[in-house]
Amino acid sequence: MKLFVGFLVLILLSEIANGRFIVEKNSLRVTSPDSIRGTHDSAIGNFGIPQYGGSLAGNVVYPKDNRKGCKEFDGTPFKSKPGSLPTFVLVDRGDCFFALKVWNAQNAGASAVLVADDIEEPLITMDTPEEDSKNAEYIEKITIPSALIEKSFSETLKKAINDGEMVNVNLDWRDAVPHPDDRVEFELWTNSNDECGVKCDMLMEFVKDFKGAAQILEKGGYTQFTPHYITWYCPQAFTVSKQCKSQCINHGRYCAPDPEQDFSKGYEGKDVVIENLRQLCVFRVANESKKPWVWWDYVTDFQIRCPMKENKYNKECAEAVIKSLGLDLKNIEKCMGDPDADSENPVLKEEQDAQIGTGSRGDVTILPTLVVNNRQYRGKLEKGAILKAICSGFEETTEPAICLSGDVETNECLDNNGGCWQDKTANITACKDTFRGRVCECPMVDGVLFKGDGYSHCEASGPGRCKINNGGCWHDAKDNYTFSACVDVEGSKCQCPRGFKGDGVKSCEDVDECKEKKACQCPKCSCKNTWGSYECSCSGDLLYIRDHDTCISKRASDSKSAWTALWIILIGLAIAAGGAFLVYKYRLRSYMDSEIRAIMAQYMPLDSQQEVPNHINDELQHA
Template sequence: MKTPLVVVLLFFLFFSLKAERVESGFHVERASFTVSLPSKLKGKYDMAIANFGVPLYGATLVGSFKYPKTDQDGCAEFDANAFNTNSSYGANIMLLNRGECPFTTKAFFAQKAGAEAVIIVDNIAEDLITMDAADDAESQEYVKNISVPVALITESVGEKFEEELSAGNAVIATLNWTDVLPHPDSRVEYEIWTELTDSCGAKCDAQVGFLNDWAPIAKELETKNYTQFTPHYLTWSCPEGYEDSDVCLSECINHGRYCIPDPDDDLYSGYSGADVVVSNLRALCAFKAANDSQIPTKWWDYITEFQSSCKMSTGLFNSYDCAETSMKRAGLDTSSWKNCIGDIDANSENAMMEEQIIAQSPPSESTRSSVRILPTVVINDVQYRGKLARGEVLKAICAGFPNDLKPEMCSDSGLINDKCAQGADGWNTCLSDPNKSGETTCSTTSAFPYYECICPKGLHSEFSDSLNTWSCVSVQQTARSVGKTSTVLASVFFSLLVLVTCLFLFYRWKMKQVMNQEIRGILSQYMPLDDDEMEEEEDTARLNAGNDSSSIRLGRSGSPTAMFGVENGRGGGFNTSRGEFDHL
């Protein structure tokens, strides 16, 4: 049952009021570029970083602007000679007009045509805005494949460049992302704003995948005190006076104080917005429990376990027991977690949810931007813009460190160094055998932490039922074990074959005995008559010959019987002159 129109209107009012509050504190994240040629356009200009693509945090890009001769909106694949290639210098920076198709479509086709950065010119006389990707499957597919920086410039600035490029002149510029992220000290503070919904399509799938991919990096950075991480979840409040409406009852907890839109846009079936709010609250309280345990990285164990076990598709998303099991598997205290969640039906505030409202809508005098795009990563109080992917987010976080204090994983050498060299992290970790599995040999990999522990040569990992764990065993030992198992199976099979054969032969013998007994019984009913009776019958037959060709007489049992045949129950007869059955 879909949501009625009146409820939709109320829903729209509900979020419009909240969006108006947030809008006043929203900051557009900007980078800059400097034009060096032509001289009449020399100067520094601002550009708004898109919420997709890959901004080059901490770096610069020198190149020349390109403006297509046709299809300047960039809504279709470009022809081979679409660019004005005069005075080409450095990287190809594609300039496109806004309108006619989504931003992601423009960026994707520009990148496919050879652009190394994409700048979109606004078609409205307004201040800079943040470009975001739509939630539909096609846009999200483009997002996954856009690997260049994307930005927007104002209409007035863009017209100057387009006029120069259309005249065949070169425009040379340096795009600069070095000052986007502040780095006040040796530790980077960052936040990830998400929503524990896993059934909203490609965007949700990407979000869940990112958290799983990011978990080992986050734990490594946090353990070595390079970063301080905080999870956050966006929430809204129900408009005053509507707390008992269908919308607020379905979308909110704590009497309309904390709300989330219905994940499937149906108030009366499926999961509700309130289910999502409760799951968010449980995750926040899990983070508090992890911090109280002095091991904050345990939160990542909780969230990855929850996302794996408590999916919407399995019907366990809103299950308290499933969330509690995830807490226990992460090694976190559940008693303080329960107290933190509190009574979601009470007409009272929840401390954890109040913190979210303050963080997402800071005071107007704050330099911190309001959060209204999900998912969002905030690094040193600046919102990250770009693709939500492990490598891209790591580069952005690394840009938040002073150059002389960057962790090893931020440097190119750190990413390609042999982690399995003697004395390196991987070598030491595997040698210590932390899992007591015997996997003491280090093997390099292409993904963080760039190594894995495996069994020494001649051994392989095998699960032991008796020990209830994985361990390294000899390949020969396994082969002998397999050989013994094969011998036992062959013996069992042969024994069964002999038994079945004997049973079959016995069955055949038994059936033969039964058939013989039946035949003897039938024959006994038709034994030959006494010799005297036979002679008398023959004399009588000769006397009556010629009178009747088929005389009838009474047999010994008194029933009418044909002289030359007795009908039996099988449709044949016993021939008295030959002493045998016909058609038996």
């Protein structure tokens, strides 16, 4: 089956073989020595970060050992010293991937790499290894520019270096992208498949990262962006085969490879074609409504909400994203047409025609591919590098502010709440503005955490949740009474309070306890229903006791209460009298003791006090 997929790819390649693969070039100017001064072409590598719109001067060195750069260099021999020119390392082609040569030189301190061709031929583009290569991880870490130079020119550089000359060159990317006016047209050839390995992961990360900048440029009228998707056709002889039916729509006219490269499981190629078509129509409908930048919102949200790994890559999930962004679903469906029709699809037919290169742009054969002002971008698919390439497409002095500043500030939450969940009643939103664009993430409000997907649902959770919009539960007030279905306990759901029944979220209805025979069941009871409760009364001279659901005599109750009160009063009086008697007895005894002690002290001293003067004898002596 994999062979069949490869066969379809060959059909695509043979179809565009008559077209052109254009090598994007930059200028390499030798400034010293004087004997070899001059300007030469060099082919920009399809990895690393070319300095679009700028130039870089450096000193060229040719290593004595490891001249093909396929092994790691010892230490950092190419790291330039403070105040000196950056080092450009010249390595020979052959024996290993272009990207590995550049990676090894970068780790050794090089600022740029020149690769010398080993045969006399027109310049080619240095590409990355296959996406499933074990070396793919380091490719994303390459940050220096590189270029391929012709064999004859490289021999001239090598001779000058071997003769002891100082070879200085200048790599210039200022004319790599045409810059005729104050608007830049750029297009991205992409794919909705998220199961194609390293390149798919890289593409998805780029779209998320670049969305904010792309929308700023588009909203300001500085750029005109167009997304594209590659498809191919199934040979007429195979249109009824199982393979073509699983990979193609419109009877074999538009195909995509099976995402897992296995026809027996997972999603099929036709699922990818249909979603690609839907994303094209999202752009067209958004463009008609004068908001083409909404395409970036749809693509990023679809990647997050509808991944293949979670089995959500389907029509239902896509339509939920479309509705959250306020797009016209009917117009999108009309644009997509019937995938089962035995006829051309105008949208996909236009895409196939656009794959063939025109003017200064070559054929599109690699995914992803970025085209700026009809020139294919070469280099790493990274926000800063792409922004440089786009900004180099503006006529001088017409660049927007985003090109002159490293900061991009957006507030996508102001427009349709960014397509995120919101509670207008409580003025709560899941939309958060960031440097890269908005994210839909359930918030925390007054210490209460909301949980959900952030797009269509957020719910208050944990202690205190009833304070925030009643926890999203039912609540109502009537006759000076307020009832709520919110239970302020972690993990609890909305639950109608006692006296009500319902789902607790949208409604709670009063329970008629009287009608359902849940109250006032005693023989002489009568029941009256109230909102959220009930009232019971007894006939005649009886009193209703609610806890026991019974009626008792009011007189018996009054008599019993009177006797109880009388006994309480009598007991209280007795206690008071006894207490008064004890106090009186204590004070009387204390008084008697003090008088006796005073009389006795006149005749004899007491141990506990000083001798009392004999006033009688004194009076007799003075008489």
